[in-house]
Amino acid sequence: MNTQDQVIAIIAEQALLEPSDVTPDSTLESLGIDSLGLVESIFAIEEAFDINVPFNANDPEASDFDISTVASITEGIERLKAEQS
Amino acid sequence: MKRVVITGAGTINALGHNVPDTLEAMREGVCGIGPLAFRDVERLQIQIGGQVRGFEAEGHYNRQQISLYDRFTQFTLAAAREAIEQSGLSFTDDLSARSGVVLGTAGGGVSTWDDNYRAVYEEGKNRVHPFVVPKLMNNAAASHVSMEWNLRGPSFTVSTACASSNHAMAQAFAMVRSGMAPVMVTGGSESMLCFGGVKAWEGLRVMSRDACRPFSANRNGMVQGEGAGVFVFEELEHARKRGAQILCEVAGFAMTSDASDIVMPSKAGAARAMEGAMQDAGINRDEVGYINAHGTGTAANDKTECAAVADVFGPHADNLMISSTKSMHGHLIGGTGAVELLACIMALRDGVIAPTIGYQEADPECALDVVPNEAREASVTVALSNAFAFGGLNAVVALRKH
Numbered sequence: 001m002n003t004q005d006q007v008i009a010i011i012a013e014q015a016l017l018e019p020s021d022v023t024p025d026s027t028l029e030s031l032g033i034d035s036l037g038l039v040e041s042i043f044a045i046e047e048a049f050d051i052n053v054p055f056n057a058n059d060p061e062a063s064d065f066d067i068s069t070v071a072s073i074t075e076g077i078e079r080l081k082a083e084q085s
Numbered sequence: 086m087k088r089v090v091i092t093g094a095g096t097i098n099a100l101g102h103n104v105p106d107t108l109e110a111m112r113e114g115v116c117g118i119g120p121l122a123f124r125d126v127e128r129l130q131i132q133i134g135g136q137v138r139g140f141e142a143e144g145h146y147n148r149q150q151i152s153l154y155d156r157f158t159q160f161t162l163a164a165a166r167e168a169i170e171q172s173g174l175s176f177t178d179d180l181s182a183r184s185g186v187v188l189g190t191a192g193g194g195v196s197t198w199d200d201n202y203r204a205v206y207e208e209g210k211n212r213v214h215p216f217v218v219p220k221l222m223n224n225a226a227a228s229h230v231s232m233e234w235n236l237r238g239p240s241f242t243v244s245t246a247c248a249s250s251n252h253a254m255a256q257a258f259a260m261v262r263s264g265m266a267p268v269m270v271t272g273g274s275e276s277m278l279c280f281g282g283v284k285a286w287e288g289l290r291v292m293s294r295d296a297c298r299p300f301s302a303n304r305n306g307m308v309q310g311e312g313a314g315v316f317v318f319e320e321l322e323h324a325r326k327r328g329a330q331i332l333c334e335v336a337g338f339a340m341t342s343d344a345s346d347i348v349m350p351s352k353a354g355a356a357r358a359m360e361g362a363m364q365d366a367g368i369n370r371d372e373v374g375y376i377n378a379h380g381t382g383t384a385a386n387d388k389t390e391c392a393a394v395a396d397v398f399g400p401h402a403d404n405l406m407i408s409s410t411k412s413m414h415g416h417l418i419g420g421t422g423a424v425e426l427l428a429c430i431m432a433l434r435d436g437v438i439a440p441t442i443g444y445q446e447a448d449p450e451c452a453l454d455v456v457p458n459e460a461r462e463a464s465v466t467v468a469l470s471n472a473f474a475f476g477g478l479n480a481v482v483a484l485r486k487h
Contacts (some may be wrong), residue, residue: 035348039288042290057383
């Protein structure tokens with residue numbers, strides 16, 4: 001499974017959807033993921049990829065890890081994997 | 086219905102080991118938050134907190150006591166001693182039989198859990214100290230206070246996360262007001278500043294890595310603290326008869342539940358608690374001069390709390406002062422309302438309003454007088470102390486100048 005498919009699997013599980021219902025341009029909000037769901041998704045991503053995602057729920061835009069869509073999350077993971085490996 | 090006054094106060098927290106030092110630090114806007122020092126701190130993402138420094142159990146308690154007193158109990162006993170000595174009360178005969186102790190804590194003996202899990206899981210030991218259970222239980226502090234001062238009446242521990250102390254003090258107040266008890270020792274304590282305690286909070290992604298800046302537009306989360314606050318709540322006539330020094334009156338309280346979300350605050354729940362406390366105390370909203378805010382420094386709490394204050398007080402919201410002393414001592418979780426009650430006592434008795442330090446940028450969503458950065462002199466006759474817990478459980482206490 002490539003990074004994007006893994007992200008889709010994590011997000012789909014969080015949103016209680018089938019992976020086929022989640023696309024690269026899906027936003028977490030459009031999938032009905034709330035702030036707690038977002039924090040849980042980030043935790044699942046950190047565990048799956050063994051990375052630290054710099055995310056503070058008080059200021060989600062402060063870090064350059066863009067959580068707006070599946071594609072932007074995938075891109076952020078690829079970058080963190082390269083930086084933190 | 087009896088009237089209830091406070092005749093003793095005690096504390097230990099990051100700002101001081103007693104009430105005078107703590108109030109002095111609040112007046113001066115001292116920041117008690119700094120780098121955390123304990124085992125494995127380097128493995129934490131969050132490495133700051135309002136830690137109590139220079140308080141070693143060995144200097145205060147004997148070997149047998151230390152084997153039974155978790156740090157949260159040590160803090161409680163130190164604060165209780167100051168409060169009860171100030172009150173001048175000694176509990177004998179009928180007073181002893183009817184007076185009790187109600188305390189708040191969210192986690193109880195967190196470092197005892199932490200140390201002993203480490204021993205059995207990490208170090209592979211198969212044996213723990215025989216007193217692990219009586220040391221870590223949430224009611225250990227209340228029980229040791231009852232034993233130390235012979236309090237044989239209603240005694241228990243309340244655990245409602247960040248509102249624990251306010252719920253405990255509200256309960257103690259209700260018992261004295263109803264005539265059930267002439268005196269109640271009350272307040273709360275917390276000591277979660279150990280590896281597991283901070284690691285758990287870190288997971289929620291609401292902690293700041295640099296500072297607690299309540300109401301400031303650039304706030305980025307809460308900072309944990311530790312310590313205790315303990316008070317003697319006494320029936321007014323009982324206090325008068327013995328010529329006790331009265332710090333202020335406890336006038337009323339309210340408790341509400343948001344019944345909506347396990348972590349997100351609710352404006353309606355907070356507003357109903359403030360309204361309820363004023364109604365219970367027979368206070369008009371324009372009498373309230375100071376609110377000690379819950380003011381955690383998270384994005385969600387501070388804007389919700391300010392909106393609730395605006396709703397409850399209408400135009401008067403612009404006349405009152407509201408500050409968060411968590412900017413100085415950190416968030417003491419289950420002990421926080423007790424330490425923050427000291428700021429209300431200082432406002433009523435000394436006419437000094439503790440500031441919200443670390444305030445840097447105005448936030449249009451928190452457009453109230455938050456007493457930024459410097460303490461202020463003001464005459465205040467009524468103060469409220471807010472606590473809004475995770476789980477949506479709110480408790481507000483109303484105090485009046487005596």
